[in-house]
Amino acid sequence: MLDEFCQTVPSDIDFFEVAPENWMTLGGKFGRQFRELTEKHEFYCHGLSLSIGSPAPLDLQFVKNIKDFLDVHQIGTYSEHLSYCSGSGHMYDLMPIPFTSEAVMHVAKRVKQVEDIIERPLILENVSFYAAPGAEMSEAEFVTAVMQEADCKMLLDVNNIYVNSINHKYDAVDFLKAMPSERIAYLHIAGHYEEAADLIVDTHGADIVEPVWKLLDACHQFHGVFPTLLERDFNIPQTSELLLEINKVHDYQNRHIASLKRSA
Template identity: 65%
Template sequence: MNKPFGMVGMGLRREMLDDILASPPQQVDYYEVAPENWMTLGGKYAAQFSELTARHPFVCHGLSLSLGSPAPLDTQFVSDLKTFFATHNIRCYSEHLSYCSGDGHMYDLMPIPFTEEAVKHTAARIREVQDRLERRIAVENVSYYAAPGQQLSELDFTRAVLEEADCDLLLDVNNIYVNSINHGYDARAFLAAMPSERIAYGHIAGHYVEAPDLLVDTHGDAVCDPVWQLLQQAYQIHGVFPTLLERDFNIPPMAQLLEEVDQIHVVQSLDKSQRGIA
């Protein structure tokens, strides 16, 4: 799979800037940021960020586009995104298949009702965003803890939105695992039903074990063995796709983060060797 930003990535946080600028890790092909956290920065952080985006491929993973919201699309925000993407040569833009606004901003990712009406509404908003940005976007399968007004399965809803919107997929392997435990479904079957041709890249992350049947998607811990195994299954099913390590808090020293980045390389190489790919 030929992607313009490389095969193994890492989420960038501000506290990593000095380390990465001083000694860029060779095993990281590309970086990901939430554009909302960087678009309005000035001073030292803005200068450092511009230096990094001039040196390395970057992708963006948004937090506040609120694709499933009943509120009007924030077209000024989309216009600001377009300018930011052009300034920093952002290679791919993804958002959550969720919503975070109604009468106001909730600062959390809420589940879109799994209904036919929501499919059409969300897909129409994605198409409008793509038209305004003049680029395809990817949407991420999200973790969720309740499904109000559910008419469709998570799988059917996700596939229907991708098809109706004609957009790409950010395949979050950890979210599939978390949801499979919390909602009692077969993670491999869900994974296998995702459309290979729409996968732009993937996420892998850690989560918190609240109880044996309740996992919380925190991005605050190391990736666990079952998620690594599910990533390997994802490559076996869909082929090796670009994959990025997410870590949003409890951020360990860079050397420890890079051990997990190295593990993505190992899993990708293992799948390639099994397929007889050089």
């Protein structure tokens, strides 16, 4: 999309989100094009490798490199996954943190470490997970406890709530209601792959399904309207097709804002 967006960016796109790991070491043509875009448009960063819940020490040099990248491109928003992806080595996958009080304290301490280095808030995303080893509390209890203890903001992923609700058989709306409105910084919405009736895989490689759209609508009712990122990591169609879903997000936002004005 670089060549396309360096020529023109549709007005329907309010901001972009990138994984800093994919861009922070690039120079040459790609580096110049990326710089051209960040100078003209708003960007958020959503990291892949911080491994905030890992038992291994934080990679402090990596965190410093993230800060340098954010500074160069004047990006204020940096989010990461409430999970981990490293131990004795890097697993290149997002593993579930045990839902325990000990893990809450461990993550909160590391969040403050990261924020001291990057000199920005660290925003944490509720993740999709496929097993809950050693859980002593529910996912909702764990997520809210981390947000409270770390005093940090949340990236609320609506699709992840739906995926987990099917895989772990809980009520998605109840989970959504339990999330702290005052902690939410922005939203993600995406498609997934239905492997079986009771198993959904979070892929970001398909169109958004109707139950997830309904959950987004419920999110607006419970928590209000926030910047919302359409995630699409592969099977990427033409921009004109992506804009159909982007504008559907705008439609949901505008309908909610209009309803608030009518009731005011």
